Amino acid sequence: MTPLLTFVFALSCGLLAANLYYGQPLAGLISADLGFSPQATGLIVTLSQLGYCLGLFLIVPLSDLMENRRLVLILLLLAFLGLGGAALSGSPLPFLAASFGIGLASVAAQVLVPFAASLAPEHSRGRVVGNVMSGLLTGIMLARPLASFAAEISSWHMIYVASAAAMLMLIALLRTTLPKRELPHRLSYGQLLSSMGHLALTSRILQRRALYQAGMFGAFSLFWTTTPLLLAGNGFNLSQTGIALFALAGAAGAIASPIAGRLADKGYARQVSILAMTLGIAAFLMSLYAVKLSPVPGLALLTFAAITLDFGVQANLVSGQRIIFSLNPEQRGRMNGIYMATFFLGGAIASALGGWAFASGGWERTALIGLAFPTAALALMLTEKRG
Secondary structure, eight states, rough: OOHHHHHHHHHHHHHHHHHHHHHHHHHHHHHHHOOOOOOGGGHHHHOOOOHHHHHHHHHHHGGGOOHHHEEEEEEHHHHHHHHHHHHHHHHSHHHHHHHHHHHTTTTTHHHHHHHHHSSSSSGGGGHHHHHHHHHHHHHHHHHHHHHHHHHHOOOHHHHHHHHHHHHHHHHHHHHHOOOOOSSSSOHHHHHHHHHHHHHHHHHHHHHHHHHHHHHHHHHHHHHHHHHHHHHHHHTTTTHHHHHEEEEEEHHGGGHHHHHHHHHHHOOOHHHHHHHHHHHHHHHHHHHHHHSOHHHHHHHHHHHHHHHHHHHHHHHHHHHHHHHHTOOGGGGGHHHHHHHHHHHHEEEEEEHHHHHHHHHHHHHHHHHHHHHHHHHHHHHHHHHHHOO
């Protein structure tokens, strides 16, 4: 696992993960252009998330069954077709079908993460996973501002065309750089899915780590779903470009992943997670104070809160993956699918709560609900037995 190959994994994961988030800042533009009803506009984002969640359960486990490089290349081709279909869509139904396909194919990122873990030696597995995840999470954070800037320069189609071209580039790059990874044991697909249910019900470490990250990712999703509404309101009055720059600043939290990976390699995964959850709590407390200040210092403090929260979320994610990837090398794909799907569900629930909270009680109610997620995760972790 050379530094160059680690970079290739990180770049690939970042470009794939970004596909899920381009539609969020562009939903209004796409809706108006393609003729969506106001009630159906939310489907622009929901369909890609639904496809991604389904892919975590049905496709990611295949990385324990199929040769990994071939599976990744097939998914990249499907992502290219989905992105091209979205760019060329002229009405709602084809765009929604393309969005579902984009989400389904983008789970290739979650095939690459355990693939990278399998190539890394035990003593540096956390560092490698941390570096790869920093690429993935940077892609998530940069997707929204890049989509906004692209739409301002040209139209909403531009970001989908550019990402489709990036998928073709990745196909050529990964075809020549990824090694083949044959699996030592062969199961039927039915046995594979059945074993996932067994893992989810019996692996206490996997259950706990998935719930910890569900709390952290719930806080992350709630924050980034509602802060654009806060920043566009009367207190801050930011334009779309200003909101995009705020999201861009939040990407600085990506530096947490490699740091957390190195600490987890040294046996400090528990301490990393406790610190991460504490940072999540601190971020929402800072945000409550930020909205009481005048716009300039308030925006500065809110930006620092965003970086703090992202740092905590990413540190806990990597420390959790370092632990579950050490449990059973032959089940990494299935464990990663369960882990990701669980906390992704936590994020979806928190996003829905955040929208309701902001509409009904403003930022104070929103931040208090957001504060509950990392607090619950920390309370659960403190019941964990050492060793």
